[in-house]
Each structure stands twice: as C-alpha cells, then as structure tokens.
Amino acid sequence: MQDPNEDTEWNDILRRKGIIPEKAKEKEVTEDQILDIVENTINEKTGRTTNDLESKTLDELDELEDEEDEKFLLEFRRKRIAEMMALANKSKYGVVKEISGQDYVQEVNNAGDVYVVLHLYKSGIPLCSLVNQHLASLASKFPATKFLKSISTTCIPNWPDRNLPTIFVYYQGTMVKKFIGPIELGGMKLTEEELEWMLGETKAITTTLKANPRVNRPQVKDVLFSELESDRNDW
Numbered sequence: 058m059q060d061p062n063e064d065t066e067w068n069d070i071l072r073r074k075g076i077i078p079e080k081a082k083e084k085e086v087t088e089d090q091i092l093d094i095v096e097n098t099i100n101e102k103t104g105r106t107t108n109d110l111e112s113k114t115l116d117e118l119d120e121l122e123d124e125e126d127e128k129f130l131l132e133f134r135r136k137r138i139a140e141m142m143a144l145a146n147k148s149k150y151g152v153v154k155e156i157s158g159q160d161y162v163q164e165v166n167n168a169g170d171v172y173v174v175l176h177l178y179k180s181g182i183p184l185c186s187l188v189n190q191h192l193a194s195l196a197s198k199f200p201a202t203k204f205l206k207s208i209s210t211t212c213i214p215n216w217p218d219r220n221l222p223t224i225f226v227y228y229q230g231t232m233v234k235k236f237i238g239p240i241e242l243g244g245m246k247l248t249e250e251e252l253e254w255m256l257g258e259t260k261a262i263t264t265t266l267k268a269n270p271r272v273n274r275p276q277v278k279d280v281l282f283s284e285l286e287s288d289r290n291d292w
Contacts, residue, residue: 149201150203151196152197153206154205155205155207156205156206157211157212158207158212158213160207168203168227170229171201171229172202172260172262173227174202174203174225174226175205175212176188176205176223177206177216177223178223179208180208183245184221184244185221185222187245188222188242188247189206191248191252192206195253198253199262209223219238220237221238222238223236223237226259226261228260234259234261251269254266254270254271
C-alpha cells in the first residue's frame with residue numbers, strides 16, 4: 058500500500074480531491090527550545106545558568122576560569138601530597154642497620170610488608186668488608202628496602218666462616234633467596250652494580266639496570282675458590 062505521506066504527484070492529486078488527508082507537518086524545534094537545551098547543558102557542566110554567566114563582565118569571567126583552575130590544582134596538589142606521604146612511609150630506612158641474634162625476630166620475622174636484606178659477616182674478611190661497602194651505598198639508593206647486617210656467629214651460632222659473606226633476602230618474614238659464600242657473590246671482583254642486579258632479581262629492590270653487569274667480565278676460579286665451593290656443598 059502506498060504511503061499517503063510520501064511526496065508524490067499522485068498523492069498531491071488525491072489530497073486536492075480530498076481523498077487522502079493533507080500530509081502531517083513535521084514538528085519543528087523552536088528557538089526557545091534550542092535555548093533551553095543550551096542552558097540545561099551549561100547547568101549540567103558548571104552548575105550555573107546562562108543568566109548567571111551573561112550577567113558577568115569579562116574580568117569576572119576570567120576570575121571564574123581562574124577559580125576552576127585553582128580547584129583543579131588544589132585537587133592535584135592533594136593527590137600529590139598523598140602520594141609523597143605514602144612514598145615517605147615506605148622510604149624510611151636508607152642505612153644498613155647492625156643487629157644481634159636477639160634482634161632477629163623483631164627486625165626480620167616481624168618486619169611486615171617490606172623486603173629485608175640481611176648480611177652475615179665477620180671482621181677481617183676482605184670480601185665481607187667489600188659487601189658491607191656496597192650494601193651501604195645500595196641502602197641509601199633504595200631506602201624502601203630494609204638493609205641489615207650482623208656478625209655471623211652472633212646471629213647464627215656456629216655459622217661456618219667458609220660460608221661468608223652470606224646474604225639472606227626476606228619478604229614478610231619468609232626467606233626468598235640466599236647467597237652463600239664467595240663463589241655465589243663473585244669474589245673480590247664483585248661490583249656494586251653486580252650486587253644491585255642480584256638483589257634486583259630477587260625483587261628486593263627496583264633496579265634500573267637492563268642487563269647483568271657480570272656477563273661481560275671474565276669468570277676466574279682458582280684452586281682456593283674450588284675448595285671453598287666443595288666445602289660449602291658439604292655443609
């Protein structure tokens with residue numbers, strides 16, 4: 058059936074004869090309705106009516122813009138302060154703290170949601186001194202990680218000197234990694250960057266190093282190191 062509202066010559070003839078009704082007029086959107094739509098949109102975006110805005114001078118409109126910018130900056134500042142405070146709460150270490158066996162439970166097991174790096178050492182062992190030196194620098198560089206050191210036999214009775222230096226890495230009181238003896242730590246050629254990479258691999262620190270620095274240096278194993286490795290495996 059033909060649509061009586063179509064604009065065809067036949068429909069025009071039928072309309073003139075009164076056979077079909079005149080075509081329904083499309084509803085037009087008035088100027089007042091357009092203004093209402095614009096005003097409602099402004100109200101939704103700013104909370105102000107067009108009359109409010111139209112009544113303001115150019116200087117007042119500039120001040121209003123500055124006010125909106127200030128609100129944004131204040132909110133941004135609030136969020137930034139909250140982020141900085143959260144970071145400050147985490148970054149509360151920054152040094153290598155000396156502990157004894159009596160401190161172990163409190164400092165390690167009850168450390169909470171933080172990574173703990175514990176170095177067992179003895180005075181007079183050059184590699185222990187080197188590791189302490191590197192850890193002091195890394196503790197300052199990564200203050201969100203808890204760095205500890207302890208004379209080996211005061212922390213673990215009868216801990217063999219051949220196992221020194223020893224580094225234990227804990228998270229939430231649980232050991233996640235251990236480095237025992239000079240072989241694992243790379244001997245006296247151990248660099249700070251190499252130790253940083255090793256700790257970064259355990260997630261104890263967030264290193265920016267992209268590759269293991271030890272890969273490009275020659276690995277030297279003398280007879281003494283071979284004996285130490287054999288003794289450590291027997292332990």
